[in-house]
Every structure is written in structure tokens, then in C-alpha cells.
Amino acid sequence: MSKRAPVNGIEIVYETFGPSHGRPLLLIMGLGSQMIHWDEDFCEALVDLGHYVVRFDNRDAGESTHLGDAGAPDILSAVTGHGQAAYLLDDMADDTLGLLDVLGLPSAHLAGVSMGGMIAQTLAIRAPRRVRSLTSIMSTPDPKVGWPTPAAMGALMSPPSPNREAAIERALGTWSLIGSQGYPMDRERIARVTGLAYDRCYDPEGGARQLMAVLCSDDRTAGLRGLDVPALVIHGEDDPLIQIAGGRATAEAIAGARLMTFPGMAHDLPRALWPAIAGAIAELTAAAERETVA
Known part of the structure; x- marks a missing residue:
């Protein structure tokens, strides 16, 4: 059952999986996506590996607060370096930090995909004592x-859908372009989750404001170089939306980070790779806990 947390002047909707005595792991979702895009089976796999899992809707996504009064941003202005964002990744990191406070967690392990990886990186830089380990995925x-290919950028910037059925078709088309070509495309799951996300809240302007936050936020490379936190970087070798150079740059910036890449993987988490990805996260979090005890 989802709960609401008042944080940073807004409300964040979240869910938890597993016993609270497990290793706390916050899962941070990417651009325009909702917490339900973290598949429940994947969350349960992480629970089976010893975690207390928290997934949540970022601001401007799902059932968390939407900043509709800010209106639709001018994305082109951000691309040309002159944009004004309603908020930055710093603010979204502070949302996540506030959620930790509500949960009563002095610190936690973070795993973020795409924009979620950027938020996790930002939080680790801003509040390193609150971060036990950092997993940055396709970020x-x-x-x-790692700038998108023209085809991926076209998919990202395609017009919003006028109704639920069109949103599902748009999602199927998008994932056929940016999803993992080396693995079967789960059309049934994409359609089901897209429909559920549409029913929870369909807000293309919210996703655009998130994109504006990404484009207007500062380069984190220098901050990552100052980190002293166990880190894992996961990236698909065929990712067209954030190309693998982004993952390599992340791993190179964080001292001691492990870089794990998968051929055939693009900008999604294929079910066939869940055991390897969940296992790598669990290996990282367990090692970080041992280091803390030692």
C-alpha cells in the first residue's frame, strides 16, 4: 500500500517491500516514469537478497506533487544554454533526502536509473553521510x-498522447527504439504498466519539467571525484538514449567504482538481466555494510 510523505514543501508517494530490518535500498526512477516502473518482481528479488526496498514517485510524476503552476518549460532554451528550470536535480535530491527522514533512516543505499541515477549521484555529493552505497544505472x-542518438532524441521529444490508447502505442514505439534489442521486448508488460501509469497520472508537462531539471543542472564530475562511497555503475552497451560514454564517465569519476556493462542492453532493464543486476546490487550493499561494521 502506498503512503504519502511531506518532504521539501511537497508530498512524495512511496511504497516499501520487505522487512524494515533489511539493508535499506531506495530505488529512484527516471525521466517521466513512475515508481511502478520498478517492477514488483524485481523489488521482491532485491528483498530476497536482504534488502528493505523503497520505491517512490519523483515530483512531477505519478501520485506525488505536480508543479503544474510552473507551466510547460521551453526545452529548446535549455539545449541552447539559456533555460530557466522550475527546479533542479538538487531539489529532487533533497526530496529523496526528506523521504529518508520520514522513513527514519539515517542513511541508505541508493540505486537510480537514468535521471534517477543523476538524482542518486547528486544526493551522494550533497549528503555523503546519508549514502551507504551508490548504484548508478544507464546514467x-x-x-x-553520452548524448542521445538522433532517433532516441526524436522518441524522447515526440508529442504527448491524446488518450490512454495512444499513450500505450507511443510507449510501445518508444521502447522499440530505446529498449534492449538483444532481448525480447515484453510488449504485454509495457502496455500494462503504461496503462496503469496513465491511470495514476498522465502529465507530459511534468516530464518536461523533469527534463529541464536534467538539462539545467551542473556537471557532477568534480563532485563525484570527491566521493568516498562504494559504487556500482551499470550500463547497456547499446543504449541510444544515454550512450555508454555516460556510464564510463560516471565510473571513471568515482574512485573504486565497478563498471558493469551488458551487450544487447539498451535503455531498459530486461527481465533476463534482473538476476545479474539484482545480484550485483546486493553484492555492493552487503560489502558496504561489512565495511561499515569493520
């Missing part, structure tokens, strides 16, 4: 590193 320290 980058700077959107200019």
Missing part, C-alpha cells in the same frame, strides 16, 4: 556526455 554525470 551520466553530465547530459552532454
Whole structure:
């Protein structure tokens, strides 16, 4: 059952999986996506590996607060370096930090995908004592590193859908372009989750404001170089939306980070890779806990 947390002047909706005595792991979702895009089976796999899992809707996504009064941003102005964002990744990191406070967690392990990886990186830089380990998946320290291919950018910037059925078709088309070509496309799951996300809250302007936050936030490379936190970087070798250069740059910036890449993987988490990805996260979090005890 989802709960609401008042944080940072807004409300964040979240869910938990597993016993609270497990290793606390916050899962941070990417651009325009909702917590339900973290599949429940994947969350349960992480629970089976010893975690207390928390997934949540970022601001401007799902059932968390939407900043509709800010209106639709001018994305082109951000691309040309003159944009004004309603908020930045710093604010979204502070949302996550506030959620930790509500949960009564002095610190936690973080795992974020795409924009979620950027938020996790930002939080680790801003509040390193609150971060036990960092897993950055299909992300980058700077959107200019690993810039999307033209086809992926076209999918990202395609017009919003006028209704539920069109939203599902749009999602199927998008994932056929940016999803993992080396693995079967789960059309049934994409359609089901897209429909559920539409029913929870369909807000293309919210996703655009999130994109504006990504484009207007500072390069995190220098901040990552100052980190002393166990880190894992996971990236698909065929990712067209954030190309693998982004993952390599993240791993190179964090001292001691492990870089794990998968051929055939693009900008999603294929079910066939869940055991390897969940296992790598669990290996990282367990090692970080041992280091803390030692």
C-alpha cells in the first residue's frame, strides 16, 4: 500500500517491500516514469537478497506533487544554454533526502536509473553521510556526455498522447527504439504498466519539467571525484538514449567504482538481466555494510 510523505514543501508517494530490518535500498526512477516502473518482481528479488526496498514517485510524476503552476518549460532554451528550470536535480535530491527522514533512516543505499541515477549521484555529493552505497544505472554525470542518438532524441521529444490508447502505442514505439534489442521486448508488460501509469497520472508537462531539471543542472564530475562511497555503475552497451560514454564517465569519476556493462542492453532493464543486476546490487550493499561494521 502506498503512503504519502511531506518532504521539501511537497508530498512524495512511496511504497516499501520487505522487512524494515533489511539493508535499506531506495530505488529512484527516471525521466517521466513512475515508481511502478520498478517492477514488483524485481523489488521482491532485491528483498530476497536482504534488502528493505523503497520505491517512490519523483515530483512531477505519478501520485506525488505536480508543479503544474510552473507551466510547460521551453526545452529548446535549455539545449541552447539559456533555460530557466522550475527546479533542479538538487531539489529532487533533497526530496529523496526528506523521504529518508520520514522513513527514519539515517542513511541508505541508493540505486537510480537514468535521471534517477543523476538524482542518486547528486544526493551522494550533497549528503555523503546519508549514502551507504551508490548504484548508478544507464546514467551520466553530465547530459552532454553520452548524448542521445538522433532517433532516441526524436522518441524522447515526440508529442504527448491524446488518450490512454495512444499513450500505450507511443510507449510501445518508444521502447522499440530505446529498449534492449538483444532481448525480447515484453510488449504485454509495457502496455500494462503504461496503462496503469496513465491511470495514476498522465502529465507530459511534468516530464518536461523533469527534463529541464536534467538539462539545467551542473556537471557532477568534480563532485563525484570527491566521493568516498562504494559504487556500482551499470550500463547497456547499446543504449541510444544515454550512450555508454555516460556510464564510463560516471565510473571513471568515482574512485573504486565497478563498471558493469551488458551487450544487447539498451535503455531498459530486461527481465533476463534482473538476476545479474539484482545480484550485483546486493553484492555492493552487503560489502558496504561489512565495511561499515569493520
